[in-house]
Amino acid sequence: MxxxxxxxxxxxxxxxxxxxxxxxxxxxxxxxxxxxxxxxxxxxxxxxxxxxxxxxxxxxxxxxxxxxxxxxxxxxxxxxxxxxxxxxxxxxxxxxxxxxxxxxxxxxxxxxxxxxxxxxxxxxxxxxxxxxxxxxxxxxxxxxxxxxxxxxxxxxxxxxxxxxxxxxxxxxxxxxxxxxxxxxxxxxxxxxxxxxxxxxxxxxxxxxxxxxxxxxxxxxxxxxxxxxxxxxxxxxxxxxxxxxxxxxxxxxxxxxxxxxxxxxxxxxxxxxxxxxxxxxxxxxxxxxxxxxPAGTLYEAALSVIRPMLRYSIAFVWIWTAIVTAFLYEPAISMSWLKQSGVPDGLLVLFLYGSCLFDLVLGLMLFSRYRRISYGFQLAAVAFYTLVIAFRIPELLLHPLGPISKNIPLLVLTAVGWLFDGDDSSDRLRPER
Structure with a gap:
């Protein structure tokens, strides 16, 4: 039939x-x-x-x-x-x-x-x-x-x-x-x-x-x-x-x-x-x-947590770039770069180049390339932390924790990389 x-x-x-x-x-x-x-x-x-x-x-x-x-x-x-x-x-x-x-x-x-x-x-x-x-x-x-x-x-x-x-x-x-x-x-x-x-x-x-x-x-x-x-x-x-x-x-x-x-x-x-x-x-x-299902509630929570996490991480990178380039004393920043092993002739280039790099990483989190940005962020934070820990160890004991705060930043960045995909899970399935 x-x-x-x-x-x-x-x-x-x-x-x-x-x-x-x-x-x-x-x-x-x-x-x-x-x-x-x-x-x-x-x-x-x-x-x-x-x-x-x-x-x-x-x-x-x-x-x-x-x-x-x-x-x-x-x-x-x-x-x-x-x-x-x-x-x-x-x-x-x-x-x-x-x-x-x-x-x-x-x-x-x-x-x-x-x-x-x-x-x-x-x-x-x-x-x-x-x-x-x-x-x-x-x-x-x-x-x-x-x-x-x-x-x-x-x-x-x-x-x-x-x-x-x-x-x-x-x-x-x-x-x-x-x-x-x-x-x-x-x-x-x-x-x-x-x-x-x-x-x-x-x-x-x-x-x-x-x-x-x-x-x-x-x-x-x-x-x-x-x-x-x-x-x-x-x-x-x-x-x-x-x-x-x-x-x-x-x-x-x-x-x-x-x-x-x-x-x-x-x-x-x-x-x-x-x-x-x-x-x-x-x-x-x-x-x-x-x-x-518990998964429905968790996914609902993630739908809010994901953008909040992304925007907060983006703020850290963009604000760091702005403060370093325009608001913080350049001489202090360059003294740290020098202690890290950067030659005198490249201090200005490294200072403002790193500002541009940080700015780009932050802005990428608002684009379709944000997963790539997360990967670069992890590498950059790990590199900065290791270099400063070995070359400027006194910052490890700073009361405001400028280096120790990189540990939770690494964890949050890894979480963002893991859960913040291309938002395909938030889209409706194809029309039928």
């Missing part, structure tokens, strides 16, 4: 990628809609087509283009979603206008198996632009394709998720600064369970269209969830620091970083639902999402 072909848009995102991997593992073939098919890796069972909700919106020409791309597919999954708007990506366009053209095309081809990945909170109580745009698309889909399934996931936890990375980073902190003391209710969901549920629905399509929440088995506060992450990874409990909501609202008005009025409003509303209807539909038993 020929495997079912599924059209998936949003397959390069966190949720869509997990769904795609599960469907392929279960023997389905995929037609993935991506912005640039030429950049995608060749994968068995995957066909790429070009499409973009930002461009293909609600008009007859775009609906015709969607029909061409959907031809021959047995099911459609829309996993496109953004949590923040930008000038080039708005909720209205990506959550409603683009999907509407896709839904109309699917209806014209009489495709009755369509899964819309919506959001928990996109209901009659929706207030934010994010939830309202999702609800608008959901309502349109119910009218166009009554057999469609609309899934409203809660907070989804899993490898590669931006929210998971942020939560893991928070969980590594011994002091947890949380809005309102972290009292907001959440019902986290494992990404593997969501993907497995989608695959199960494709195989055993319900007799009529449904809208169901998808959530994990536990309702917890944000503080409880983060403490659970720590406990399950072997960390001691953290101390909570409650940030007054009045402060958070003041910051949210500026819309800086991940904190804006919409995200704060969604946080205050909570993110909980009834997991039982989804379990009955799919035959799954939702598993706890309150444990992250």
């Amino acid at each position: 020929k495997p079912m072909r599924i059209f998936l848009i949003g397959g390069t995102g966190f949720i869509g990628r997990a769904i795609a991997e599960r469907l392929l593992a279960d023997g389905y073939t995929l037609r993935l809609c991506v912005r640039d098919p030429a950049r995608q890796p060749a994968l068995a069972g995957v066909e790429y087509v070009k499409g973009d909700f930002n461009i293909q919106i609600t008009d007859e020409a775009n609906e015709s283009a969607w029909r061409d791309q959907l031809a021959g597919c047995d099911a459609v999954i829309n996993a496109v979603g953004i949590i923040r708007e930008s000038k080039d990506a708005t909720f209205e366009r990506l959550h409603y206008e683009g999907p509407l053209a896709l839904f109309r095309a699917a209806r014209s081809l009489k495709i009755r198996r369509l899964i819309q990945i919506s959001a928990l909170g996109a209901d009659e109580h929706a207030e934010t632009k994010y939830h309202l745009s999702k609800r608008k698309a959901d309502e349109a889909l119910r009218k166009l394709i009554p057999s469609a399934v609309i899934l409203r996931p809660s907070l989804v936890i899993g490898p590669g998720g931006k929210s998971t990375k942020l939560l893991a980073l928070l969980a590594t902190l011994p002091l947890l600064p949380l809005p309102g003391g972290g009292r907001f209710l959440l019902q986290p969901l494992r990404i593997e369970d969501l993907a497995a549920g989608v695959s199960s629905l494709i195989a055993k399509w319900p007799s009529r269209g449904v809208t169901v929440d998808v959530a994990g088995p536990e309702v917890v506060t944000m503080a409880q969830m983060l403490q659970s992450f720590r406990r399950n990874a072997g960390f001691a409990a953290a101390y909570l620091i409650g940030i007054p909501m009045s402060w958070m609202r003041a910051v949210a008005r500026w819309g800086t970083g991940i904190v804006n009025e919409e995200t704060l409003q969604m946080l205050e509303r909570g993110n909980t639902g009834d997991a039982r209807p989804f379990e009955r539909l799919t035959g799954l038993t939702m598993r706890s999402a309150l444990a992250l």
Whole structure:
């Protein structure tokens, strides 16, 4: 029997990628809609087509283009979603206008198996632009394709998720600064369970269209969830620091970083639902999402430690170059060079040449050549330390430890060289 072909848009995102991997593992073939098919890796069972909700919106020409791309597919999954708007990506366009053209095309081809990945909170109580745009698309889909399934996931936890990375980073902190003391209710969901549920629905399509929440088995506060992450990874409990909501609202008005009025409003509303209807539909038993692998927490911590380590080491080299060249008495520096064995005629050249060398090593840490810089730094620090220890031994006993401080610098540089690669581990996997 020929495997079912599924059209998936949003397959390069966190949720869509997990769904795609599960469907392929279960023997389905995929037609993935991506912005640039030429950049995608060749994968068995995957066909790429070009499409973009930002461009293909609600008009007859775009609906015709969607029909061409959907031809021959047995099911459609829309996993496109953004949590923040930008000038080039708005909720209205990506959550409603683009999907509407896709839904109309699917209806014209009489495709009755369509899964819309919506959001928990996109209901009659929706207030934010994010939830309202999702609800608008959901309502349109119910009218166009009554057999469609609309899934409203809660907070989804899993490898590669931006929210998971942020939560893991928070969980590594011994002091947890949380809005309102972290009292907001959440019902986290494992990404593997969501993907497995989608695959199960494709195989055993319900007799009529449904809208169901998808959530994990536990309702917890944000503080409880983060403490659970720590406990399950072997960390001691953290101390909570409650940030007054009045402060958070003041910051949210500026819309800086991940904190804006919409995200704060969604946080205050909570993110909980009834997991039982989804379990009955799919035959799954939702598993706890309150444990992250210890490696996830360590990697989250390293994502901050790596740049901090790099910038601090870079500062040492750059500041040393500036101080030696412009702020410190040249005669003293040249007297040390002379004691180290540098001939009188080369003192100036060695002094300012070493300043340039130090400056270059520091600046290289901000470039793609930073691993090379770490190697040169280790060699340079070891060389400077040995020469000074033998030629100017009195500095070994200096109370400020100008030479002994090279020992931790060597260790930190070696750690940087070991862990601070090309940041490939921080990038998302190639689009699929």
